[in-house]
Amino acid sequence: MTATGQRFREFKMPDVGEGLTEAEILKWYVQPGDTVTDGQVICEVETAKAAVELPCPYEGVVHAVHFEEGATVDVGTSIIAVDTDPGAGPAEAPAAAPEPAAAAAEEDTEPQGRQAVLVGYGAAPSSTKRRARKPQPGVPAQEPAAAAVQAELNGHAAAPAAPAPAPSAPAAVPVAGRPLAKPPVRKLAKDLGIDLASVTPTGPDGVITREDVHAAAAPAPAAEAPASAVQPDVSPAPSGSEAVRARETRVPIKGVRKATAQAMVNSAFTAPHVTEFITVDVTRTMKLVQELKQDPDMAGLRVNPLLLVAKALLVAIKRNPEISAAWDEENQEIVRKDYVNLGIAAATPRGLIVPNIKDADAKTLPQLAAALGELVATAREGRTAPGDMAGGTITITNVGVFGVDTGTPILNPGEPAILAMGAVKLQPWVHKGKVKPRQVTTLALSFDHRLVDGELGSKVLADTAAILEQPKRLITWA
Structure with a gap:
């Protein structure tokens, strides 16, 4: 219709x-x-x-x-x-x-x-309506x-057609020579490198099915040698590529995975990355986390080390506002930003996404905790709106949840820096002149060296670490 x-x-x-x-x-x-x-x-x-x-x-x-x-x-x-x-x-x-x-x-x-x-x-x-084509001499009838x-x-019924000879193929052949297949089947054939013109259709009216494509992709059985031939077995063994392919599963690159891959390649080969590291004693921060969990003002909110790392980074940015900027290549300008949209890298079933908390620098600790909890829950449920992932100004990635000490993160495209938080582990540490077991973590800050020179990047990382070592600086430096 x-x-x-x-x-x-x-x-x-x-x-x-x-x-x-x-x-x-x-x-x-x-x-x-x-x-x-x-x-x-x-x-x-x-x-x-x-x-x-x-x-x-x-x-x-x-x-x-x-x-x-x-x-x-x-x-x-x-x-x-x-x-x-x-x-x-x-x-x-x-x-x-x-x-x-x-x-x-x-x-x-x-x-x-x-x-x-x-x-x-x-x-x-x-x-659009079309006229019926007149049969041409020497051209087979439709x-x-x-x-x-x-x-x-043309507005009239078709004349009864003469019985056609039985086709040699088991399925109908398209009029214009184009194989008949639904879009998903065409995509499957393209992914497997199969030419639909070479596939024998088994579906109704000559439509090629998924099974037909898979059958065409399967290696053909080797021909049996004549029984009278008495000679060593010289039948060709499966090629190395075919043997390997049979043990592989191919997953189409699309959706979030495709976008992430393109963004990371563009970022890695556009912005000159520099990464700096610092190892810090966060024993006092971990104690503060436990105290905040019992605080009535934080009741019902998600309190964890990531929350205090986020707050520490926001204070460090306030002390070094030049890092909140973007590089405008088209206009050859550096865009200074008087706000912080804090991105949190989140692993989801669909891939890595980076939603951000708008105006995170203006939020109190309870407000930041509520926003962070909502961001994580929405991402896990796959309900993150595209607008929540636009306009980020800096990102935190918590690789410590996987037991990783730290890494060299790639910038979220358009942002000046990204902070990686490593696992918090009990380690021997010199504290007040003595070696004691302390809670220690390693932070890594990657930044765009076009925007952020070594001094500025070092200050932001050092300030973040200093706050985590002495959380009271959240009050004295804020």
Whole structure:
């Protein structure tokens, strides 16, 4: 059925973030025939930054869903058609979707600029009508399905077709020679390096299935040698690459993982990184953590060492505000920022994301604890909004939760520095002239050397460490 005019409205994939180009459909909440209202959530998509629920801007009945779950769709591509006037009676075109072969024929003959037909999901929106082509001498007649489509477009029924000879292949062949397959199957073939033209289809009407692609990707069995041949076994063994491939699993790079990889490469090869380290006695800080857990003002809030590291870094930035800046390559300017949006690197099932606490420098310790707890909970549930990951000015990554001493973190793109917090361990430490067991950790600060010279970076790191060694400086230095 073709969605035409104002009755059938096409909802296109929106840009739900900042300049995103594509999104993966994770889950559909509606199907063709379902009634939808304006603002109703119809699906969940995963962008390069987060999972987002999309509300429908139209009210009516779902006419067609153009993509399956798991499909990656470009921004601006229609994903669903809604009949906004279902009570107006039958539509102009037949209710049934065209056969795959007919759909493929229409797709291959459509003019430039028309949206491509997706096999199995009906024709794309169009008000263009075509004349039936006259048969040319020496050119084979159209297949019955294609002839029916051309006849229908001319407004009359197709003439009965003469019986065609039985095909040699077990499945139908597309009219225009293009293999028939749904978008997820085409993507699977592309990932496996399989040419769909070489795949034997087994699905209805000659549609190539996932099983067909996997069968084409499997190595062909070696031919048996004649029984009369008496000679050493010289049959070729599986090549090294085939043997290795059979023990590998390939995962498509997309979504958060793809965005993270691109961002890290851009950051590593754009900003000149420098990393400095400092090992500090945090025994007093760990005692303060335990005391704060019993404080009525912190009741119900998440109190941990990361909270005090974040507060210490914010105080260090206040003492050294020049580090809160960004490098504007296009305008050749350094942008000084009078605010701190503190990013916290969070590992999620979808990959690494860095949401940030807006105006973290203006928050009290209880407010900072509440914001940090909400940030972590939202990230774990996969509900972080794209806006929560935009506009960060500096980041903390807590590698200590994995038992790691420290690392050399890569800058979050556009930010001047990132602080890595290592594991807090009981170690022998010289305290008041004697070796005693103390709680010790190592901090690492990576910074953009275009913005931050060694002196400024060292001051920020040293001030952060000094506060963690003597937490009372949170009061005297704030």
